[in-house]
Amino acid sequence: xxxxSDFLLYDTPLPAPNPxxxxxxxREKGIAIPSHRLNLQKVQQKTPEHFKRNILGxxxxxxxxNGAHISETVPICEYLxxxxxxxxxxxxxxxTPYANAIIHQWIRRIEQRITMHVGQVWINSHPATKVVSDRxxxxxxxxxxxxxxxxxxxQLKWLDxxxxxxxxxxxxxxxxxxxxxxxxxxxxxxxxGFSTADIVLLCQVDFGTAIGLPIPAELTALHSWHSLVSKxxxxxxxxxxxxxxxxxx
Amino acid sequence: xxxxSDFLLYDTPLPAPNPxxxxxxxREKGIAIPSHRLNLQKVQQKTPEHFKRNILGxxxxxxxxNGAHISETVPICEYLxxxxxxxxxxxxxxxTPYANAIIHQWIRRIEQRITMHVGQVWINSHPATKVVSDRxxxxxxxxxxxxxxxxxxxQLKWLDxxxxxxxxxxxxxxxxxxxxxxxxxxxxxxxxGFSTADIVLLCQVDFGTAIGLPIPAELTALHSWHSLVSKxxxxxxxxxxxxxxxxxx
Numbered sequence: 001x002x003x004x005s006d007f008l009l010y011d012t013p014l015p016a017p018n019p020x021x022x023x024x025x026x027r028e029k030g031i032a033i034p035s036h037r038l039n040l041q042k043v044q045q046k047t048p049e050h051f052k053r054n055i056l057g058x059x060x061x062x063x064x065x066n067g068a069h070i071s072e073t074v075p076i077c078e079y080l081x082x083x084x085x086x087x088x089x090x091x092x093x094x095x096t097p098y099a100n101a102i103i104h105q106w107i108r109r110i111e112q113r114i115t116m117h118v119g120q121v122w123i124n125s126h127p128a129t130k131v132v133s134d135r136x137x138x139x140x141x142x143x144x145x146x147x148x149x150x151x152x153x154x155q156l157k158w159l160d161x162x163x164x165x166x167x168x169x170x171x172x173x174x175x176x177x178x179x180x181x182x183x184x185x186x187x188x189x190x191x192x193g194f195s196t197a198d199i200v201l202l203c204q205v206d207f208g209t210a211i212g213l214p215i216p217a218e219l220t221a222l223h224s225w226h227s228l229v230s231k232x233x234x235x236x237x238x239x240x241x242x243x244x245x246x247x248x249x
Numbered sequence: 250x251x252x253x254s255d256f257l258l259y260d261t262p263l264p265a266p267n268p269x270x271x272x273x274x275x276r277e278k279g280i281a282i283p284s285h286r287l288n289l290q291k292v293q294q295k296t297p298e299h300f301k302r303n304i305l306g307x308x309x310x311x312x313x314x315n316g317a318h319i320s321e322t323v324p325i326c327e328y329l330x331x332x333x334x335x336x337x338x339x340x341x342x343x344x345t346p347y348a349n350a351i352i353h354q355w356i357r358r359i360e361q362r363i364t365m366h367v368g369q370v371w372i373n374s375h376p377a378t379k380v381v382s383d384r385x386x387x388x389x390x391x392x393x394x395x396x397x398x399x400x401x402x403x404q405l406k407w408l409d410x411x412x413x414x415x416x417x418x419x420x421x422x423x424x425x426x427x428x429x430x431x432x433x434x435x436x437x438x439x440x441x442g443f444s445t446a447d448i449v450l451l452c453q454v455d456f457g458t459a460i461g462l463p464i465p466a467e468l469t470a471l472h473s474w475h476s477l478v479s480k481x482x483x484x485x486x487x488x489x490x491x492x493x494x495x496x497x498x
Contacts, residue, residue: 052431055411056358067436068347072357075350082346097331098317101324108321109305116365144390162304182301187316 002083006065009035009076010053012045017207018073019060020242024199025077027234029089033062033080074107077196092196094178099192103178106197110177110204113155118208120148126211149213156205156215156222164221174228177201194229202229210243251332255314258284258325259302261294266456267322268309269491273448274326276483278338282311282329323356326445341445343427348441352427355446359426359453362404367457369397375460398462405454405464405471413470423477426450443478451478459492 012019026033038044038059046057053069054061061069062076070076081093094100123129123138125145133140165182166175178192205215205226215222229235261268275282287293287308295306302318303310310318311325319325330342343349372378372387374394382389414431415424427441454464454475464471478484 052433055430064347066438067433068438069430070347070350070354072354074357075353078353079346079350082349097328098313098319100331101319101328104324104327105319105321108323111360139396141390141393141396144393147388147390181304181318184301184316189315189317 002065004031004033004084007033007080008063009033010050010059010061010063011035011037012040012059013037017203017243020203020206021073021196021199022060022076023242024203024234025080025092025196027237028092028199028232029080029084031080031084031089074196074200092194092199094192094195096190099178099190099195102181102192103195103197106177106180107200110197110201114152114159114201114204114208117148117152117155118204118211118213121145121152121213122207122211124148128211152208152213153216156208156219159201160219160222163225167221167224173224175225176229177225194232198225198229202226202235206243251314253280253282253333256282256329257312258282259299259308259310259312260284260286261289261308262286266452266492269452269455270322270445270448271309271325272491273452273483274329274341274445276486277341277448277481278329278333280329280333280338323445323449341443341448343441343444345439348427348439348444351430351441352444352446355426355429356449359446359450363401363408363450363453363457366397366401366404367453367460367462370394370401370462371460373397377460401457401462402465405457405468408450409468409471412474416470416473422473424474425478426474443481447474447478451475451484455492 009022038050040059044050045054045059051057053063054071056071058071060073060076061071062079063069070079078093081089081091094103123133123145124141125148130140162180163175166180167173176192176194177197178195183189209215215226217223258271287299289308293299294303294308300306302312303320305320307320309322309325310320311328312318319328327342330338330340343352372382372394373390374397379389411429412424415429416422425441425443426446427444432438458464464475466472
């Protein structure tokens with residue numbers, strides 16, 4: 001069995017939301033993997049050497065002990081879960097195939113409904129990305145960016161409603177993403193608890209906050225979930241600093 | 250162990266690209282699951298009854314023998330792979346954790362680089378969706394839709410280049426999506442072969458073709474992959490009919 005030090009994570013010190021997913025995941029698992037940081041300002045991710053590790057010239061990338069590479073944050077995390085699967089490591093992709101499917105179901109929903117809109121704001125109407133768009137010759141659609149803000153906030157509202165509904169029937173009032181689906185009383189379904197779906201949502205809404213789209217104060221059920229997850233040691237250790245370099249809207 | 254007939258797939262007879270993924274997957278596995286078709290024109294997916302199965306009122310949804318439900322096509326397929334895992338069933342999510350991670354890596358890339366652009370064309374500038382946008386009060390951004398066409402075609406070009414590069418170093422010339430990453434000669438990496446990543450890409454580019462954005466003729470390496478996958482019995486059985494109801498651009 002490989003040990004954590006046999007792996008290498010090509011990473012970036014910038015507070016981008018996607019690498020942060022992997023950092024939180026690793027802290028939750030208690031695995032310390034050596035990292036090699038690429039400087040994105042110096043475009044170190046677009047060298048011929050790095051394109052051999054990641055065909056798109058992106059980070060993060062996980063180098064395996066045999067020299068192969070895996071990219072994209074969720075597959076990196078799930079691969080590591082398969083390699084560090086003793087009882088001492090918490091399961092963040094579910095303990096059963098059902099839980100695993102539901103976690104992936106929610107990750108896709110978050111990516112389609114949350115990540116997408118906030119991403120469109122970021123690339124179309126955020127002043128901080130203008131210089132990059134200009135350099136790459138990428139057209140910006142300011143009106144679509146503005147609409148994406150409204151759609152993002154609409155999705156947060158929907159999530160708040162879903163968290164509120166579930167919290168009302170949960171004794172502790174503490175609800176995690178993978179347990180949000182409605183269940184008929186007659187169906188005995190295992191509770192899944194904290195999972196990678198929470199990490200993905202947390203990184204996304206914190207990115208939203210960092211670029212000037214905080215969770216509105218009245219969405220109290222969503223705020224409750226956010227506080228619950230943010231006080232976990234894997235997140236609290238960041239001391240609120242993970243996203244502080246981001247430019248606001 | 251549950252048998253296929255213990256499951257129920259809430260489905261739609263429309264040629265939408267996402268349910269088609271599940272249909273091809275099931276034929277590849279050789280699993281016949283009973284289905285209950287909802288009529289989307291009659292908005293049968295937005296009934297209180299269906300919202301209990303899928304919190305977003307979407308199809309497809311897989312009902313499990315215990316009455317629980319799983320949504321989103323990739324998690325549905327992967328759950329079924331876990332339930333029908335005897336040697337007689339082909340593995341479409343990889344035979345190892347590495348292969349599984351690479352398949353998911355490519356699925357995310359396809360969703361972010363292919364699905365997203367063709368989806369933006371569909372909802373912003375395709376005449377067939379105008380009536381739905383109007384009914385739902387959703388603003389359309391025609392210029393962004395036009396730009397998404399160009400971006401979609403740019404991504405197909407990129408894919409063509411990637412397929413071409415890999416085919417040049419593959420004895421048979423037959424390349425599947427999950428084998429597209431560059432590998433250093435010194436690294437011994439298993440070949441993955443046909444997988445769910447091919448199914449996802451196929452459904453996406455066929456949807457593109459159906460709405461008037463076919464793969465340009467000069468992208469011959471991408472066409473080779475498309476022919477290779479389209480002649481599989483699981484796809485050929487559709488007799489080109491799966492997408493024929495789609496309105497063209």
